[in-house]
Amino acid sequence: MxxxxxxxxxxxxxxxxxxxxxxxxxxxxxxxxxxxxxxxxxxxxxxxxxxxxxxxxxxxxxxxxxxxxxxxxxxxxxxxxxxxxxxxxxxxxxxxxxxxxxxxxxxxxxxxxxxxxxxxxxxxxxxxxxxxxxxxxxxxxxxxxxxxxxxxxxxxxxxxxxxxxxxxxxxxxxxxxxxxxxxxxxxxxxxxxxxxxxxxxxxxxxxxxxxxxxxxxxxxxxxxxxxxxxxxxxxxxxxxxxxxxYVADFVGTSNFFDGTLQGSPEGLSTVLLDNGMQVQGMAGDGLVDHQDVCISVRPEQMKLSHQGDGVEVKVHNRIFLGEHTEYLVSHQTLGDFLVLAPRQADLTEGAFAVGDTATVSWEATAALILDRN
Missing domain, CATH: 3.40.50.300 (P-loop containing nucleotide triphosphate hydrolases)
Known part of the structure; x- marks a missing residue:
């Protein structure tokens, strides 16, 4: 394009x-x-x-x-x-x-x-x-x-x-x-x-x-x-x-999941990911149905839990950075992506170790639907 x-x-x-x-x-x-x-x-x-x-x-x-x-x-x-x-x-x-x-x-x-x-x-x-x-x-x-x-x-x-x-x-x-x-x-x-x-x-x-x-x-x-x-x-x-x-990747850090735009119910748009999952998010201007797009979610917008709704992942790597902990997690079809857990979350919910199973979730409004190029 x-x-x-x-x-x-x-x-x-x-x-x-x-x-x-x-x-x-x-x-x-x-x-x-x-x-x-x-x-x-x-x-x-x-x-x-x-x-x-x-x-x-x-x-x-x-x-x-x-x-x-x-x-x-x-x-x-x-x-x-x-x-x-x-x-x-x-x-x-x-x-x-x-x-x-x-x-x-x-x-x-x-x-x-x-x-x-x-x-x-x-x-x-x-x-x-x-x-x-x-x-x-x-x-x-x-x-x-x-x-x-x-x-x-x-x-x-x-x-x-x-x-x-x-x-x-x-x-x-x-x-x-x-x-x-x-x-x-x-x-x-x-x-x-x-x-x-x-x-x-x-x-x-x-x-x-x-x-x-x-x-x-x-x-x-x-x-x-x-x-x-x-x-x-x-x-x-x-x-x-x-x-x-390109901009989301260059300004800050983001996780990307590729798919195709499907529609816009109730102010949110639906993306059919390449792995078959359906994810909702906020569509940018100028996008049209059936366009190749990606879902962009910032690592700090993701929540890592011991249990709850979301996608099940395995913790692949953990880096303690003081004010937050960076987790590299792996999903069977979404692949590897990053989650940033604030220090307070680790203290209240408990930190995760490499090899642990966890659940990752995020608000639909935190997922941006962007031109894939």
Missing amino acids: AIEAYTEVTLPADRKVVAELRGVSKSFGDVLAASDLNLSIGEGEFLSFLGPSGCGKTTALRMLAGFEAPSEGQVLLDGDVVNDLDAHNRPVNMVFQQYALFPHMTVTQNIGYGLRQVRPRIPKPQIAERVSRALEVVRLGGFDDRKIWEMSGGQQQRVALARAIINEPKLLLLDEPMAALDRKLRKEMQIELQDLQRQLGITFVLVTHDQEEALSMSDRICIMRDGRIVQIGSPQELYDRPNSR
Whole structure:
């Protein structure tokens, strides 16, 4: 089934549009890297492009930055078409994955580099004042004369951010800036980036393949696949109401059971699973009877019981994760799937051991019926 271009949910009427992509496509020879992108980015918004490698998210970012020109369509900043405007003339700055800092320069020299290129020249005392202010914003006061190679990865990232914000851009573009950091430092920097974005009020656009990073930081997420936008929404909207199996699988964790749509009694739809079972769920928009679909149920929406109504399973694996326990269970025809039991459930009902027989159930409203592709 061909992937159709996603029709964007419009921004709130009271939010000013800072940047737009209108029917934008980009080809590199015979390779179509981005196709028919339509997107409005609001003032003060934190928006993320999320998708696997090669989905077109970095190409979209580079067209906003001016490092790539679209093959078709228009890129707009503040309502003006900027297709032919060079990157250094756009009110946009970019933080690269490898930071692109000058190793022979001090922190102060790196941060003030862009200001020193402005013509007519900015007076040195004014540059020093703005550099000092930027250092305080990213909590690097006192690091003025430190060499880049003397700093940790997290500190280098802050220098790159300070260099990007010192020109007060309308749009700050972040190309997987935390990919090189360890998990603990990445968590800390995510919080710092959010705080910085709120403090400055600058529009942030992040490119990432890390779903947790996008979910925790973004006002809206733009899910991409094969060069196209397939869904845009808030983190909660994408998690609770994905429009396809692809989105449900990419945003969070889900169990999938394939079948055919049979009908829609009393607001719920019935799916005849490939194993012959009938399951009810909530159908997404645009689905038709007899279409190949899948049932998507999040592991935390499933209840594992010692007895009761539901499907009988055998516990295949158990992983204790503190606040919850992850069970891999096996059903004769449904196959293997995951169930997350909260800590309280294990304490009140008793935990399960590998090899135990149990019953799994879920509410029909927790089962989403989605396009199988």
